[in-house]
Amino acid sequence: MVYIFCALYPEAAPWISAFRLKKVPEQTKFQTFTDGKEVCLVITGIGKVAAATAVGSICTANGVDKSDVLVNIGICAKLSEGTEPKEQGKAPGEERGSIYLCNKLLDEAAGKTFFPDVLVKHPFPEGSLLTGDHIYLKSDGKKDIVAELYDMEAAGIYQAGAYFFGPEQMVFLKVVSDFGVEAGEPESGNSKGEESHAKESGKEKPQHDLHKEKITALLEQHKKEIITFLKNLKEAMEEDVPEKKEAAAEKEYMEKLYIDLCCSETMRHSLKQLYQYAKKAGLPFEEKIGKLYEQGKLPCMVRREGTKRIEELKEWTLE
Amino acid sequence: MKSLRNGLWNRRFSHIYVEEKIAEHALVKEWLSRLPGAEVIKIGHYKDVFSRAKQSYLRQHRSQSLILAAKEGRLVYDGAPVCQDFGNKHFYYTSCVMNCIYDCEYCYLKGMYPTANIVVFVNYENIFSEIDRLLEEHEVYLCISYDSDLLALEHLTGLVKRFEEFASKREKLTIEVRTKCASAALWEHLEPAFQMIYAFSLSPEEVIREFEHGTPSLKERTACIRALIDRGFRVRLCFDPMIYVKDYPAVYQRMLNTVYEMLPLEKVFDVSVGSFRISKDYLKHMRRGNPDSAITQFPYENENGVCHYPKRLMADMEQFLTDDLQKHIEPEKIFLWKD
Numbered sequence: 001m002v003y004i005f006c007a008l009y010p011e012a013a014p015w016i017s018a019f020r021l022k023k024v025p026e027q028t029k030f031q032t033f034t035d036g037k038e039v040c041l042v043i044t045g046i047g048k049v050a051a052a053t054a055v056g057s058i059c060t061a062n063g064v065d066k067s068d069v070l071v072n073i074g075i076c077a078k079l080s081e082g083t084e085p086k087e088q089g090k091a092p093g094e095e096r097g098s099i100y101l102c103n104k105l106l107d108e109a110a111g112k113t114f115f116p117d118v119l120v121k122h123p124f125p126e127g128s129l130l131t132g133d134h135i136y137l138k139s140d141g142k143k144d145i146v147a148e149l150y151d152m153e154a155a156g157i158y159q160a161g162a163y164f165f166g167p168e169q170m171v172f173l174k175v176v177s178d179f180g181v182e183a184g185e186p187e188s189g190n191s192k193g194e195e196s197h198a199k200e201s202g203k204e205k206p207q208h209d210l211h212k213e214k215i216t217a218l219l220e221q222h223k224k225e226i227i228t229f230l231k232n233l234k235e236a237m238e239e240d241v242p243e244k245k246e247a248a249a250e251k252e253y254m255e256k257l258y259i260d261l262c263c264s265e266t267m268r269h270s271l272k273q274l275y276q277y278a279k280k281a282g283l284p285f286e287e288k289i290g291k292l293y294e295q296g297k298l299p300c301m302v303r304r305e306g307t308k309r310i311e312e313l314k315e316w317t318l319e
Numbered sequence: 320m321k322s323l324r325n326g327l328w329n330r331r332f333s334h335i336y337v338e339e340k341i342a343e344h345a346l347v348k349e350w351l352s353r354l355p356g357a358e359v360i361k362i363g364h365y366k367d368v369f370s371r372a373k374q375s376y377l378r379q380h381r382s383q384s385l386i387l388a389a390k391e392g393r394l395v396y397d398g399a400p401v402c403q404d405f406g407n408k409h410f411y412y413t414s415c416v417m418n419c420i421y422d423c424e425y426c427y428l429k430g431m432y433p434t435a436n437i438v439v440f441v442n443y444e445n446i447f448s449e450i451d452r453l454l455e456e457h458e459v460y461l462c463i464s465y466d467s468d469l470l471a472l473e474h475l476t477g478l479v480k481r482f483e484e485f486a487s488k489r490e491k492l493t494i495e496v497r498t499k500c501a502s503a504a505l506w507e508h509l510e511p512a513f514q515m516i517y518a519f520s521l522s523p524e525e526v527i528r529e530f531e532h533g534t535p536s537l538k539e540r541t542a543c544i545r546a547l548i549d550r551g552f553r554v555r556l557c558f559d560p561m562i563y564v565k566d567y568p569a570v571y572q573r574m575l576n577t578v579y580e581m582l583p584l585e586k587v588f589d590v591s592v593g594s595f596r597i598s599k600d601y602l603k604h605m606r607r608g609n610p611d612s613a614i615t616q617f618p619y620e621n622e623n624g625v626c627h628y629p630k631r632l633m634a635d636m637e638q639f640l641t642d643d644l645q646k647h648i649e650p651e652k653i654f655l656w657k658d
């Protein structure tokens with residue numbers, strides 16, 4: 001499963017349409033959309049705590065395995081306007097709409113830094129991202145010393161995600177929407193302030209439609225590369241994970257064997273290990289077990305007998 | 320397990336993490352210049368990246384990152400009990416590099432470290448000072464390539480050359496460099512020095528292909544050793560770890576035949592023999608990280624926390640090799656690992 005976490009609906013809209021996701025009506029805390037098999041998108045709301053809570057709740061409910069990926073897609077502020085532009089050919093200030101893959105996340109309040117692995121090829125420039133607890137004000141000063149980008153969720157998503165995913169399974173894609181807000185400036189800012197406040201206060205403040213559309217449009221322009229990258233990422237994560245069907249059949253086979261050998265926890269370990277060894281060493285384990293059944297040596301009636309059979313199997317692997 | 324589509328993964332060292340405090344170090348700049356186009360990410364301490372939870376050794380090995388750091392605390396350690404000391408009383412090891420570009424399924428590094436990323440420490444000069452302090456007290460036998468194959472990274476770091484230059488001016492120092500590296504171009508820049516012993520691990524071709532991913536073939540290794548012996552390098556042959564495979568006598572005999580054919584054994588410094596053994600804790604970690612391996616899943620015997628092949632098999636394998644070697648090399652030159 002690809003889990004996509006976006007703070008706002010306008011950030012999620014391109015993916016809901018691209019992957020033809022349907023709303024999950026049972027999910028009442030966080031708006032959730034899915035195609036029922038490959039993609040699950042969650043709208044977390046604004047801020048680290050909301051985002052982390054959404055990750056924790058969805059991943060606990062759905063379960064996560066080694067082939068799953070977590071993707072946080074959204075808008076951010078660029079901290080270093082006026083300094084060297086990261087993207088070639090773009091003048092400072094022209095970076096609105098530029099996309100970054102974040103290789104370093106800083107949690108401003110906690111003073112902690114996190115590093116998602118970047119193992120799979122991608123076409124995006126990379127950058128570091130500072131996650132703060134309020135909208136970035138230009139007057140905040142020199143945040144560009146510690147990072148290039150600023151948002152309000154990523155570090156929270158990483159920290160919650162780390163309970164379920166390895167660092168190579170998590171990806172943070174951010175599109176620059178602004179360069180910080182002047183103090184007292186009413187609208188926009190890292191484009192999220194109003195909606196956040198509306199949600200917190202429980203009021204549905206009317207949103208500026210154009211504003212929402214702008215956010216969606218900023219992300220929409222990178223849709224093609226993002227979708228290709230997510231496909232590659234998923235494919236890479238699936239390489240060393242056995243097909244679910246195959247794994248389930250194997251599990252069923254072994255479970256029967258554990259019972260038929262009256263296995264204790266330790267015996268289960270040894271037997272599983274022997275099975276895996278035989279498989280890798282090219283030994284006909286299942287044929288051998290079949291013979292034991294034919295000879296009436298399986299199933300065992302007591303654990304002592306099971307222990308003896310496992311010892312015999314060990315010796316067989318060395319014959 | 321090999322990647323089905325290598326094209327999906329970033330190339331090795333596409334990402335380099337550099338500790339802030341050494342970002343301006345001349346050696347860091349030199350190394351970075353050898354890896355143009357890499358993404359350089361500043362970090363506070365190497366453990367911020369190295370020691371993260373839930374890292375996947377298998378996946379990271381397909382796209383290893385490089386971490387450049389300064390080593391702190393003790394730099395030279397007493398030799399570990401599971402390692403062969405070759406009769407040397409003052410036996411130490413140091414690691415300027417942690418982890419390896421090769422990918423041997425039996426490698427204990429997979430059990431010891433939480434990551435496949437490679438750390439290179441820049442402050443080798445501090446290690447030199449510590450060695451000099453030890454040399455004031457006694458002779459020193461130092462292994463510098465336990466926690467990596469240092470020579471496999473020589474084109475990037477040049478660290479073995481630096482150790483060679485350092486050691487060649489110190490009579491009481493002997494340095495062992497363990498390797499499987501057979502790159503002719505690389506050896507060109509090293510000189511034979513009496514203080515340096517190059518210890519080549521040799522395995523049957525079948526074992527190399529199955530379990531020592533990314534390493535040179537037996538033919539390449541023996542050809543390289545031959546050239547080095549001819550140039551006057553001191554070479555040790557390590558048939559350690561011996562790996563159990565079906566028909567191991569035939570498989571290992573073929574390897575020995577290649578060795579006898581290619582190498583003037585009378586010119587070899589010495590030979591070590593030992594079957595695979597590993598600490599139980601490392602093995603546990605390796606089983607979790609790579610469950611799909613005949614090495615990790617073998618039903619080993621656990622004796623006081625060290626896992627090894629069943630005693631009879633272990634004795635048979637080692638005996639087989641030493642018996643045959645003794646026909647070609649003086650028994651005093653053969654070191655059999657004993658716990």
Ligand code: SF4
Pocket residue numbers: 418419420421422423425426427428465466467468499
């Ligand atoms: S060459 Fe040595 S250090 Fe490298 S992976 Fe193999 S055993 Fe480990």
